[in-house]
Amino acid sequence: EIVLTQSPGTLSLSPGERATLSCRASQSVNSRYLAWYQQKPGQAPRLLIYAASSRATGIPDRFSGSGSGTDFTLTISRLEPEDFAVYYCQQYDSPPRYTFGQGTKLEIK
Amino acid sequence: QVQLQESGPGLVKPSETLSLTCAVSGGSISSGDWWSWVRQTPGKGLDWIGEIYHTGGTNYNPSLKSRVTISVDGSKNQFSLKLSSVTAADTAVYYCTRNGAWSLDHWGQGTLVTVSS
Numbered sequence: 001e002i003v004l005t006q007s008p009g010t011l012s013l014s015p016g017e018r019a020t021l022s023c024r025a026s027q028s029v030n031s032r033y034l035a036w037y038q039q040k041p042g043q044a045p046r047l048l049i050y051a052a053s054s055r056a057t058g059i060p061d062r063f064s065g066s067g068s069g070t071d072f073t074l075t076i077s078r079l080e081p082e083d084f085a086v087y088y089c090q091q092y093d094s095p096p097r098y099t100f101g102q103g104t105k106l107e108i109k
Numbered sequence: 110q111v112q113l114q115e116s117g118p119g120l121v122k123p124s125e126t127l128s129l130t131c132a133v134s135g136g137s138i139s140s141g142d143w144w145s146w147v148r149q150t151p152g153k154g155l156d157w158i159g160e161i162y163h164t165g166g167t168n169y170n171p172s173l174k175s176r177v178t179i180s181v182d183g184s185k186n187q188f189s190l191k192l193s194s195v196t197a198a199d200t201a202v203y204y205c206t207r208n209g210a211w212s213l214d215h216w217g218q219g220t221l222v223t224v225s226s
Contacts, residue, residue, distance in 0.1 A: 035212035044204055044216035045155070051210060088155060092211035096168040098145070098157035 002027050004089050004101035012109040019076040021104045023089035028069045033092040036065055036074045039103075040085045048087075049074065076106075084108050111136040113205045113217035121199075121224050127192040131205030131217060138186045139163040143208040146179060146190045148201040149219070156201075160208060161188055195224045 031052040037045035049065035117129035146158040159169035206213040
């Protein structure tokens with residue numbers, strides 16, 4: 001089973017700053033199988049990025065994903081007030097199985 | 110735009126079976142997609158339970174496989190989850206989702222299920 005470890009656990013930044021969130025896998029992951037989600041309190045997770053770097057429908061271009069192998073990154077270029085939330089990475093494995101990282105909380109500094 | 114809505118009891122007794130249904134609207138469950146159940150607990154985070162195809166094919170998380178059954182009803186455009194022999198550890202918010210490109214691209218709002226006597 002591939003384990004995803006996200007860092008940092010909490011990231012404190014101000015609106016307008018750049019956020020860099022990390023997701024490290026215990027084994028190499030096919031880039032097609034790596035996704036990122038945003039979750040706000042009381043809401044379901046929302047897909048932001050799939051296939052490591054493709055933005056989901058309606059996601060602003062300030063969100064970008066990159067990486068390969070065991071190291072993946074979600075970058076938010078200029079933080080808006082609505083971006084403060086918890087972010088999860090997720091990978092797909094075979095036999096079919098989806099696993100998630102433990103999350104990074106992005107909070108207002 | 111596909112929408113999903115979970116429904117079912119919010120309280121289940123220990124050792125009983127948890128049963129939830131996900132109603133799909135804005136699209137057909139027979140569209141060629143897979144459909145999943147995911148749960149979220151404060152302690153363990155997000156946990157994928159399993160998935161189903163409209164023809165009835167399923168895949169389950171090995172950690173839950175012995176207790177999980179996911180089924181589909183194309184005529185009602187819905188799919189369902191049954192989790193047997195529940196304990197307090199199964200207390201969670203349960204989400205139904207549509208599978209996208211090796212990701213989960215549409216989510217229901219979630220329903221809290223508490224296991225308690």
